[in-house]
Amino acid sequence: MKRLLSLLTVAISLSMAFSGPADAASTLGASAAERGGRYFGAAVAAGKLGDSTYVNILNREFNSVTAENEMKWDATEPSRNSFTYTNANRIVNHAIGRGMKIRGHALLWHSQMPGWAQSLSGSTLRSAMNNHVTQVATYFRGKIHSWDVVNEAFADGTSGARRDSILQRTGNDWIEAAFRAARAADPGAKLCYNDYNTDGINAKSTAIYTMVRDFRSRGVPIDCVGFQSHLGTSLSGDYQANLQRFADLGVDVQITELDIAQGSGQANIYASVTRACLAVSRCTGITVWGIRDSDSWRVGANPLLFDASGNKKAAYTATLDALNAGTSNPGPIDTNAWYVLVNRNSGKALDVYNSSTADGARITQWTRNNGNQQQWQFVSSETGWYRLKSRLSGKVLDVYNFSTANGGAIVQWADGNGTNQQWRAADSGGYFRLINRNSGKALEVQGASTADNAGIVQYDDWNGANQQWQLVRVG
Numbered sequence: 001m002k003r004l005l006s007l008l009t010v011a012i013s014l015s016m017a018f019s020g021p022a023d024a025a026s027t028l029g030a031s032a033a034e035r036g037g038r039y040f041g042a043a044v045a046a047g048k049l050g051d052s053t054y055v056n057i058l059n060r061e062f063n064s065v066t067a068e069n070e071m072k073w074d075a076t077e078p079s080r081n082s083f084t085y086t087n088a089n090r091i092v093n094h095a096i097g098r099g100m101k102i103r104g105h106a107l108l109w110h111s112q113m114p115g116w117a118q119s120l121s122g123s124t125l126r127s128a129m130n131n132h133v134t135q136v137a138t139y140f141r142g143k144i145h146s147w148d149v150v151n152e153a154f155a156d157g158t159s160g161a162r163r164d165s166i167l168q169r170t171g172n173d174w175i176e177a178a179f180r181a182a183r184a185a186d187p188g189a190k191l192c193y194n195d196y197n198t199d200g201i202n203a204k205s206t207a208i209y210t211m212v213r214d215f216r217s218r219g220v221p222i223d224c225v226g227f228q229s230h231l232g233t234s235l236s237g238d239y240q241a242n243l244q245r246f247a248d249l250g251v252d253v254q255i256t257e258l259d260i261a262q263g264s265g266q267a268n269i270y271a272s273v274t275r276a277c278l279a280v281s282r283c284t285g286i287t288v289w290g291i292r293d294s295d296s297w298r299v300g301a302n303p304l305l306f307d308a309s310g311n312k313k314a315a316y317t318a319t320l321d322a323l324n325a326g327t328s329n330p331g332p333i334d335t336n337a338w339y340v341l342v343n344r345n346s347g348k349a350l351d352v353y354n355s356s357t358a359d360g361a362r363i364t365q366w367t368r369n370n371g372n373q374q375q376w377q378f379v380s381s382e383t384g385w386y387r388l389k390s391r392l393s394g395k396v397l398d399v400y401n402f403s404t405a406n407g408g409a410i411v412q413w414a415d416g417n418g419t420n421q422q423w424r425a426a427d428s429g430g431y432f433r434l435i436n437r438n439s440g441k442a443l444e445v446q447g448a449s450t451a452d453n454a455g456i457v458q459y460d461d462w463n464g465a466n467q468q469w470q471l472v473r474v475g
Contacts, residue, residue: 024324028305028316029063029100031323032285035278039064039101039145039285040323043257046070046087048295049094053310057291064101064145066256066287067091071104074114076136080128083135092143103256103287104144106151106194107133108178110165118166126170130181137185146190146224146254149182150175156197160207175211176220183221194226194256200236201245213249226256229273230289230298233263240276247282248382250335257289259296259303260315267318270305274319278326281333281425333425338375338391338475342368344431345465346450349374352412353453357393360400363410363456365445370474378425379415385422385437387415396421397443399458404439407446410456426461431468435461442467 025031032040041064048054058065069075070088077083095102108129120128137147153175155163162168175193182191193212198205208225215222225246236242243253255277260269277283290296294308305316341350343365351366352373368374375391387396390412398413399420415421422437434443441458448466449455461467 025320028061028320028323031320033063035323035326036281038277038283039287041065041101041103041285041287042291043068043105043287043289044091044094044291045295046090049090054291054295057306057310059098062100064103064285064287065091065095066103066105068105068290069112071136071140072106072109072112073117073132074112077117077132078114080116081131083139085139088140092140096143101145101285102143103254104137104140104147104189105256106148107136107182108149108167109151110153110163110167113166121166122170125166126174126177129167129170129174130177133178133181134185137182137189141186142188144186144189146192146226147182147186148194148226148256149178149191151194152196153193154195154204154207156204158203160203160210176215179215179221190223190252191221192224192226192252192254192256193222194228196228196230196257198227199229199231199239199242201238201242205242209246209249212246212251216249216251222251224252224254224284226254228257228289229255229259230257231260231269231273233261233265233269235269235272239273240279243276243280243283244384245382247280248380248384250380252282252284253277253280254284255286258286259289259298259301261298262302266303267314270315271318271322274322275326278323281427333378333386333471334473335378335380335386337473338377340368340370340374340472340474341376341388342470342472343445343466344468344470345448346445346454348445348450348452348454350376350456350469352390352392355392356412357395359395359413360411361393361395363397363412364453365449365456366452375474381417381422385424387417387421388423388434389415397423399436399439402438403458404441406441406457406459408439408441408458410443410458428463428468431470433461433463433467434469443469 028040032038042062043066045068155161167174179191246253260266290304292306292308293302293304296304348365349368351364353362353364355373372392376388378386379389389396395412396415398411400409400411402420419438423434426433426435442461444459444467446455446457
């Protein structure tokens, strides 16, 4: 009875706290930012920054930009070792002046290479390639949110092979070399691989998945994968699942060049893509490839959110509605980071009691001090589940003895990747609930206690404040 009253009290207080939702955001960028700091961006052409209708939409609706062509190899290094950034800087300066994020596109691509580079091969081309990456990424260092380091390096069809290009003929490690050069040049930028026809689970997307998994296992610096999503009149049924499987490798996913052919389903597909991104915690943003239909490279397809006159289309309304319907989640989990988990009800941190390093040591809550015994890393089990590893002991959160009962004790134990050690992060509007794979129950502070040393147990998931955890990144 005491627990029931406690649950009712907390539930009533939560109902009061959330009874007055904030007004829905009125623009794409503002709504995306409310969904865990995501962005909603557009590909921008420097030559159109003098078009007032174009610029007014850009400034009003979007919080991220991608240069359509101005950062590609032929634009930035038209002659060998002679670099020019005039048009790229127009876009960059416009974005910086308005607090927009900037996606760099693209350092290396088999297309739009300058003629002098196309005439090279072998080690000479490899040297020129690495120099180009280094020079351009260094020039924009500190300004770029994400770089498309390599673009479209895999073949279409069912082979799963690399595209036969002059870059590929320098050696199969050319992509790895490019990512290492980009990291050295700009350690703060997210480094992405970007491609098209990868929207569902198919031979091409699986080949890229295999490469990313290999890179992650060997420490090759890749942080994100871009899905261009140039779509027709349908959307693959496994679109979200495909995004999620990449995210489970420990990389962010981004929808980088979205446009959808006109048709009766255009608005619904835009909404479905948006919902898919919101459902994947590591999907950090969406970019549409152009602003008005008349700005699109897909002549006659009318694939964008605004018509040629700059009017909002049904696709715009459906996209904004999908964004506003999404929860204000706390953003993607970074598997390279260390977090302190702070309970919403008590304000105290998840803690290994008495700084123990032993198997079976109790997990409690304690006043936050950011000590190693309060720092946790999310280790992916590659299927949407994570183990939570203690920085102090190297052991992981564990439901003792595979219990499925309410009140089952939470301890630390050597990482065996058991289902009782795997947790799913469920969004609670700015906080996470952690759901155990074995039991289906949520991690909670027992009895909604606010005291130091209160026990951590599992209990039926009811979204109580004592089951909600804020992830505070500390390293």
